Amino acid sequence: MSAKARMFLKRLFDWCGLKIRRTDNEQFFDFEALLWHRMHRSKPFRFIQIGACDGKRFDPIHDFIKANSSAVEGVVVEPLPDLYAALCRTYAACQGIQPINCAIHNSAATMLLHRVRSSSLGTLPEWAIGISSFDRSHLHRLGVPDSAIEEVPVPCQTLARLIEITGFSSVELLQIDTEGYDAEIILSIDFSSFCPTVIRFEHSRNSQGMPDETYHQVIDHLHAGGYEVIPVESDAIAFQRSILETSSPPGNLRV
Template identity: 35%
Template sequence: MPYNSQLRHLQEWFRRRIVRDGFIWRILMGAKQTTARWHGRRHRQNWDRAATRFETLIDHHARRTPDFFFIQIGAHNGDMDDPIHRWAVQHRWRGILVEPQPGPFAQLKAGYAELGDRLVFENIAIDRAERTRPLYRVDPRWASTPEQTGLASFFPDRALATYAALNRLVSEPVQCLPFPRLLARHRVTKIDLLQIDTEGFDFEIIKMLDFAQCPPAIIHFEHRHLSRTEYAACLRLLSAHGYWHIEKEFDVASFQTALFPP
């Protein structure tokens, strides 16, 4: 075959191959995107069902428990994305609210003023030891939204990683108290709900619980800032102490099996 003919033949082969493979590629990518959207909708539906089930169970427990008592660690201002505020007000719960940041802490107390002395407020953080420790948060010069003021953590490389990379964090010393000391200080003998949102420290707090003496009926905590290893270990620990779980998009609700048969 003459050289020019060979060249034209080769060019035609490449053209057909590109067109064919490009067509196949578009089909495959379209199928992949469709599958991703389907899985996204499916996950959203599952998360919505999980959230509804959690709300149904906790509302039922609140209605049948006149002396309902809760502890909320990382309460922030009691308003922004707060998962339990409406129940606490509606059912006039008793409880302890823990928030280490002074600004949100003042807002928290004001927001619950109608419950009077039914609530106790602690301007501290929960830690493994009684000590002072730096708490990292978004620099107020860059905290332009309420969500940014809610980001405060012992771990600057987790929920605050983006701001840490941009050098937009500040730290302030906060007084810390171990969870058992908090219970002893207020003579707590039963917990109906333990609500935790500490931007990555949730598992450390759960490890402080005395499941033999004062096991919470319900534990609701945030998992999205835990590593996969921590998350798996946390669920194993709770399961070993008789809890089953409702996993939501960012949070987990763990229920005592004896009180809430799955």
């Protein structure tokens, strides 16, 4: 983490009324505390989640969304039919959540998504259900044999089109986990027309995920859009710099 990022993180926590303490994990960051803080600043709390899986497993925002189901509005995007059906069940009681059955792609109307066959899931770790990717080699890098991979054609639309049809042009959070396509989505964003307060995305640089050159392109694009970026294990969290400049800290932050 750069000195500038550490200073930004300290300012953010001081502003929120939180204390930083030493930990053996140098990448420690309380993401949920930030979401609670933004909930205090914006009601309803609006978000877009790309790559929502079933809305439960390996989901960094599920607990927060369920705990605030009456005060959130969100679009949750999942392209695979069976996981989309599970996603709909997860949020069936949440009137403000809109499940969308598609993938986000910058140009294609249909793409092949590579996933682990259901018959092979029992022989692989649980996380194998959530690693579907446009890139077949992404599954290979994670140790999935070619015989365990199947291809599923899925409908696609651009992020801009998703925003247009849902009306979610202003959101507190853009959550992205697309197993290899996160960079392309972020690089497609015109921050003059769509500028989420917080963007969380997966880079997985520690496991041969996003190439360094691409990662730095993404960081440069975010910096140019007015964001600072904090790496957190395999993910990164980008914040609008303006949240420290235009708002006053909340009187009571729930963590």
